[in-house]
Amino acid sequence: MNTSAHPNIPSSMVSVGGGESRKSKATGNVKMSAKDVKVFYGNTQAINGIDIDIYENEVLAFIGPSGCGKSTFLRCLNRMNDTIDICRVEGKIVLDDQDIYAPDRDVVLLRAQVGIVFQKPNPFPKSIYENIAYGPRLHGLAKRKAELDDVVESSLRRAGLWEEVKDRLDQPGTGLSGGQQQRLCIARTIAVSPDIILMDEPCSALDPIATGKVEQLIDELSESYTIVMVTHNMQQAARVADRTAFFHMGDLVEVDSTDTIFTNPQNQRTHDYITGRFG
Amino acid sequence: MTNLALIATLLMIMALAYHMGLTRSRAVAAEHDVRMHSRPGYYGALVALWCGLPALALFLLWSFLAPQLIEMLVTHQLPADMVAGMSDRELVTFLRRVTALANERSVSGGGTSEELAAAAHMARLQTFENLSLVALMAVFAVTGLVVARRNISPQWRARNQVERVITIALAASSGVAIFTTVGIVLSMLGETLKFFTFISPAEFFLGTTWNPRFSTSGTDAQGEFGLLPLLWGTMMVSAIALLVAIPVGLMTAIYMAEYAPPWLRNVAKPIIEILAGIPTIVYGFFALIVIGPFLSNVGDLIGINIRTTSALTAGLVMGIMIIPFVSSLSDDIITQVPKSLRDGALGLGATKSETIRQVVLPAALPGIVGAFLLAASRAIGETMIVVLAAGNNPVLHANPFEAVSTITVTIVNQLTGDMDFASPQSLVAFALGLTLFVITLGLNVIALIVVRKYRQQYE
Incomplete structure (x- = not known):
């Protein structure tokens, strides 16, 4: 993974460092695929029929103006929209050739396989250890205490948080700083060994330094996980994503390699958005 | 004019x-x-x-x-x-x-x-x-x-002056409640001290027999004023009430906050809260006429001797009365737990009931405990239900199927009928009242501290 290729955050969108090395990755197998997905809130249609393939081990970013449906679509991918009473999803989303909206599909197992990290860090009001151990306990992933300790340690290590918290695992997770809390939430998601990690604007509540750390983490995680992230920040998409999808008013306008989207978009709406004409 | x-x-x-x-x-x-x-x-x-x-x-x-x-x-x-x-x-x-x-x-x-x-x-x-x-x-x-x-x-500067008058008027209004409380406590304290000139505090707080006799028989025929049987009766009835109200109220709250569809919630919540508006005297004769005989019959069936008026009868009905206190306070607190916490647990693959049990309730626990304590202080101070349904039997015993008496019932007994406010038989009511006040005040203070601590957690 070539993180040193763009050590300084580029201020202009055109200078996308490291884009070349990333693009080559986006040719793996299809991990997840959406066909004509429509979402309704009551009688209002929020998503107008989206088709998209998500490849294994890629970082796919969703960009677009507020209210364009990118978060709504993201939440369809692990059925988090089920928790909203008035929300209805139509169409087909397939994960490893199996429909995730099939009636006999177990949503509990689906969410273990497709984890999610939210916009605002939401650690449980429990200790750091318990925050990480919660998922593995839930799914019975660790038989003994020692195994659980291992899972907690390796998850925190992968989230780059171990060195900062290893001496205070028994202290409340809510006592960490915002950036640490978000990495704790990422570690919590990793602990159940998902295939795909969804991230809903994971850095929008963080300061630039914490954002840098989380972005670096996303880069490292894409070695072993497929990552789909929503972001408001186009530079962030340029920095971390292999491919970028532009959403507008419930439509998926264009999806292509991040380089192409930012340097040579095919659609006029995409062009207007990334050059700052609206949004 | x-x-x-x-x-x-x-x-x-x-x-x-x-x-x-x-x-x-x-x-x-x-x-x-x-x-x-x-x-x-x-x-x-x-x-x-x-x-x-x-x-x-x-x-x-x-x-x-x-x-x-x-x-x-x-x-x-x-x-x-x-x-x-x-x-x-x-x-x-x-x-x-x-x-x-x-x-x-x-x-x-x-x-x-x-x-x-x-x-x-x-x-x-x-x-x-x-x-x-x-x-x-x-x-x-x-x-x-x-x-x-x-x-x-x-x-x-008319606006500033009017604002100042409004501030003073508002402060004076809040002062009314505070000064009334202070006044009540002081008046009770005075009478209580007068009572303690007849009976020593040790005799009152540690005495195990309650038998005040009548004031008309003269001060030489002084009875025994032991608080403990009354305190015990109060605790027993309140404990039974809380055993009923806490599980039922908490489960009601969880259902209303997490599971009930909006239309059901809109209909059921006001109905449950109506329970809190029924006059307690009505609960009292409901206990006396319906619950008491029913329990007594059930006791006969299974071979236990249950008195019609007993700690159990009063406690059960009082428990029903305080269900809305527990349920509506807990409901508010459960609803206040941020949605992001629920999403976090659901996103990890927890089921709804796992989320509630392992994340929502622990997060809401301090507030719920506050609700329990408020309900408890309400139960301890409750009067009419126990007057009618507890049987007025100020004897120290551990059998919930027998009649008991509580502090509140005894205050009513000592202050009704022909009385002389210079006799210990009447003055004891003030000592009892002050004791009750201190107990409920203590519970309320603890509850408020606990609830406040919970509030800070999400601010």
């Missing part, structure tokens, strides 16, 4: 003053062609306050002082040897009779000639007092109005 008419008139004058202040401020603004410091309404309100407040203060002070002054004048006017021949107590009785006669109420025996003469004198003084009050108030009101109206100028 009666006081009511006086106040009504004053209010009308204040309305007039408001209007005058309003028009005057507009006129001033137009005359000098400047912008006034405040909106016209504030000048109107301020003129009304200047007009009304001094007059009102005079009225309050006058109503407090004038009767005493008149009594003093009447006493002065009495023959000196007559006053000297009376004890203080006789003088007070005499003045009371005179006052009644002066206000054209009849007194027993029709009044002696001295009394009638004094009454006539008093009536004259009262007429004079009343007229001078009206006159003085009129002077105050008109002066205030004129001065304030003349004061109206673009520089007069």
